[in-house]
Amino acid sequence: MRLALYVTCLVDLMRPSVGFAALRLLEATGAEVVVPEGQTCCGQPAWSAGDRPLAVELARKAIAELEAYDAVVIPSGSCADQIRNVYPRLLADDSDWGPRARALAGRTHELTDFLSAVAQLPAMPADFAGTVTYHDSCKGLRGLSIKDQPRELLARVRGLTLKEMADCEECCGFGGAFSIKFGAVSTQIVDRKCDAIAAAGADTVVGGDLGCLLNIEGRLRRRGDETTRVLHIAEVLAGEGES
Amino acid sequence: MGQARTWQAMRFHARAGEKLKDVVLQGALRKARPLFVAKRRKGLDSLAEDGLEFEMLRSAAKNIKNRILADLDVWLAIFEERAMAAGAEVLWARDGAEAARLVVEIAQREGVTKATKSKSMLSEEADLNAALAAAGIRPVETDLGEYIVQLAGEKPSHIIAPAVHKTIGEVEALFAKEHGRPIETRTSADIPDLAREARAVLRQHFLSAEMGISGANFLIAETGSAALVTNEGNGRMVTTLPRVHVVITGIEKLVPTLEDFATLMRLLPRSATGQAISNYVSLLTGTKRAGDRDGPEKTVFILVDNGRSKLLGSDYEAMLRCIRCGACMNHCPVYFSLGGHAYGWVYPGPMGSVLTPLLTGLDNALDLPHASTGCNQCGVVCPVDIPLPDLMHRLREEQVVRRLRPRSERLALKAWGWLAARPALYRWLARRAARYLNWLADGQGRIRVFGLLPEWTAARDLPVSSARTFHELYKARKRA
Numbered sequence: 001m002r003l004a005l006y007v008t009c010l011v012d013l014m015r016p017s018v019g020f021a022a023l024r025l026l027e028a029t030g031a032e033v034v035v036p037e038g039q040t041c042c043g044q045p046a047w048s049a050g051d052r053p054l055a056v057e058l059a060r061k062a063i064a065e066l067e068a069y070d071a072v073v074i075p076s077g078s079c080a081d082q083i084r085n086v087y088p089r090l091l092a093d094d095s096d097w098g099p100r101a102r103a104l105a106g107r108t109h110e111l112t113d114f115l116s117a118v119a120q121l122p123a124m125p126a127d128f129a130g131t132v133t134y135h136d137s138c139k140g141l142r143g144l145s146i147k148d149q150p151r152e153l154l155a156r157v158r159g160l161t162l163k164e165m166a167d168c169e170e171c172c173g174f175g176g177a178f179s180i181k182f183g184a185v186s187t188q189i190v191d192r193k194c195d196a197i198a199a200a201g202a203d204t205v206v207g208g209d210l211g212c213l214l215n216i217e218g219r220l221r222r223r224g225d226e227t228t229r230v231l232h233i234a235e236v237l238a239g240e241g242e243s
Numbered sequence: 244m245g246q247a248r249t250w251q252a253m254r255f256h257a258r259a260g261e262k263l264k265d266v267v268l269q270g271a272l273r274k275a276r277p278l279f280v281a282k283r284r285k286g287l288d289s290l291a292e293d294g295l296e297f298e299m300l301r302s303a304a305k306n307i308k309n310r311i312l313a314d315l316d317v318w319l320a321i322f323e324e325r326a327m328a329a330g331a332e333v334l335w336a337r338d339g340a341e342a343a344r345l346v347v348e349i350a351q352r353e354g355v356t357k358a359t360k361s362k363s364m365l366s367e368e369a370d371l372n373a374a375l376a377a378a379g380i381r382p383v384e385t386d387l388g389e390y391i392v393q394l395a396g397e398k399p400s401h402i403i404a405p406a407v408h409k410t411i412g413e414v415e416a417l418f419a420k421e422h423g424r425p426i427e428t429r430t431s432a433d434i435p436d437l438a439r440e441a442r443a444v445l446r447q448h449f450l451s452a453e454m455g456i457s458g459a460n461f462l463i464a465e466t467g468s469a470a471l472v473t474n475e476g477n478g479r480m481v482t483t484l485p486r487v488h489v490v491i492t493g494i495e496k497l498v499p500t501l502e503d504f505a506t507l508m509r510l511l512p513r514s515a516t517g518q519a520i521s522n523y524v525s526l527l528t529g530t531k532r533a534g535d536r537d538g539p540e541k542t543v544f545i546l547v548d549n550g551r552s553k554l555l556g557s558d559y560e561a562m563l564r565c566i567r568c569g570a571c572m573n574h575c576p577v578y579f580s581l582g583g584h585a586y587g588w589v590y591p592g593p594m595g596s597v598l599t600p601l602l603t604g605l606d607n608a609l610d611l612p613h614a615s616t617g618c619n620q621c622g623v624v625c626p627v628d629i630p631l632p633d634l635m636h637r638l639r640e641e642q643v644v645r646r647l648r649p650r651s652e653r654l655a656l657k658a659w660g661w662l663a664a665r666p667a668l669y670r671w672l673a674r675r676a677a678r679y680l681n682w683l684a685d686g687q688g689r690i691r692v693f694g695l696l697p698e699w700t701a702a703r704d705l706p707v708s709s710a711r712t713f714h715e716l717y718k719a720r721k722r723a
Binding site for chain 1: 256259260263576577580581613614615616617618619620622623636638639640641642643648652656657659660662663664666669673676677680689696697698699700701702703704705706707708709711712713714716717
């Protein structure tokens with residue numbers, strides 16, 4: 001199987017270690033993993049801002065780059081949701097691109113979904129010493145039904161204990177441009193998340209979307225929490241987050 | 244829709260800032276939210292006792308409303324005919340102002356000096372209380388929450404819990420002042436006492452009002468009836484004691500049959516308050532008949548459009564399915580950060596973020612379709628399956644097409660899009676950006692103040708982990 005790893009623009013710029021962790025996990029499944037050269041952004045910011053023509057342009061670009069692979073894997077529920085659910089809608093009436101969008105959507109997977117439903121990790125590449133609480137990101141959870149997949153994977157990591165936080169399915173307040181347009185409202189929402197994390201008593205918060213994680217980490221630190229680690233699930237599973 | 248209200252919806256961003264700083268409001272919201280969520284959960288769980296399932300019911304409910312909307316004119320004609328046959332009058336209002344004018348005219352013709360009101364959000368659309376007062380007719384809100392809000396000179400902040408923004412302390416102070424008694428220290432255990440106190444005052448109004456004004460949760464075409472779903476019993480007093488009963492409601496409230504009404508009733512109270520059924524469910528048909536002990540001598544339906552009919556057949560038709568349960572706001576992280584008044588018009592929360600621009604004009608509420616994290620909790624809980632985030636998204640697209648977005652946002656998006664379509668240049672710039680961010684960061688890999696994202700770094704750090712991008716490192720690794 002020839003896989004494309006779509007690292008996402010946020011991982012590229014803000015936390016490359018997530019991309020390398022995903023790469024390591026995918027290679028451990030025995031697949032051939034390629035990082036397509038031309039990838040930039042899936043176009044979700046344009047879509048979310050209401051700029052349909054731009055979202056369509058970037059969707060076509062991504063489809064052309066990714067459709068040659070047997071599968072596309074993305075370490076983000078949000079970007080995977082864009083390709084799986086939004087691309088086919090954006091291009092529904094296009095006789096050429098519509099079918100191509102639908103075909104790509106069917107072969108595109110969020111990382112934990114791919115690792116538990118499509119390919120199998122024969123063994124976990126790393127151990128993890130500590131307690132973890134998992135934040136369900138909205139697009140992954142409500143758009144792609146990512147709920148059990150990350151927990152099944154975490155359960156297989158030696159040394160790791162999962163302690164669920166209250167309201168783990170509650171939004172963290174990131175919402176992409178929302179946190180920039182309505183920063184103060186977003187802060188109010190992420191404060192509730194930070195409270196829930198603190199109450200869970202875990203030493204690490206884990207999630208599948210870097211946007212949420214940057215938001216949570218940024219707020220935890222500003223509130224004076226210097227110890228709770230904030231990691232992407234790929235980092236935990238692959239051991240790249242160990243410091 | 245006066246100028247003042249329009250202006251308020253425009254000011255969402257500024258208003259949100261005020262609400263976040265309101266400590267009393269924040270306390271009230273923090274208390275209310277988990278109750279709403281837990282009650283609905285329990286209500287839905289109770290469906291299993293009747294061998295029912297939420298998804299199945301919700302699809303049935305959606306179909307009922309879609310069926311009505313597909314031929315709304317025909318169903319409305321049927322309703323009109325049946326309601327008139329039962330002895331009621333049916334009037335039509337193009338907008339809120341016309342609806343208010345019709346109510347005032349009826350009141351004047353009937354020599355009304357005081358009108359009791361059961362909860363009606365449409366009367367808020369019509370600014371009915373102000374119109375009645377201007378004509379020398381005293382409107383008295385009788386829903387406990389509405390009564391509190393009216394005494395305080397405020398507007399409802401929630402469609403089913405109008406006074407959810409107020410604390411017990413505030414209500415106590417208000418009652419002491421308005422009812423002319425000394426103030427006491429109250430806890431939530433005293434809520435029944437406060438309710439009793441309001442009830443004693445309201446009783447006098449129920450007995451003396453010449454006219455009752457109610458909304459309708461549903462209109463039933465088959466029988467020409469209005470259905471009222473209430474918990475306090477005030478709805479019955481309002482609709483049966485006074486000589487005249489006026490029902491003022493939106494044209495989309497129609498359902499074909501009593502059977503359909505029963506299906507929707509499985510969902511409405513459960514979604515709203517978690518109850519399997521509300522304390523009172525009233526079906527009001529026609530006028531007092533010979534031998535009836537109570538009931539109005541005159542019943543008038545005022546069926547209001549106020550922008551609804553133009554949504555038929557549009558991308559937004561699904562919004563007309565709304566049964567006003569409040570579940571979307573009860574599960575909305577944004578609503579419960581701010582309360583309903585931040586939304587600036589009658590309807591708050593996700594349904595308000597869609598409805599306000601649709602009913603008052605896109606450019607009157609530019610922020611509202613963006614006042615969402617896109618989490619889709621609202622879409623998941625909606626009992627009639629309205630894709631609220633999709634509708635907000637569609638409104639955003641319309642704003643872009645009509646060039647209503649700020650110039651800075653349009654330019655930023657354009658520049659970013661242009662770059663994202665040019666991978667080589669994008670990579671080069673991303674590398675520059677990574678170095679720049681890394682240079683801005685302190686020794687712990689955090690940016691504390693970032694001029695490009697001022698709202699972000701006002702309350703959060705921006706964590707930075709590497710001076711090099713993934714693609715840069717990946718290339719280097721492959722070469723090695």
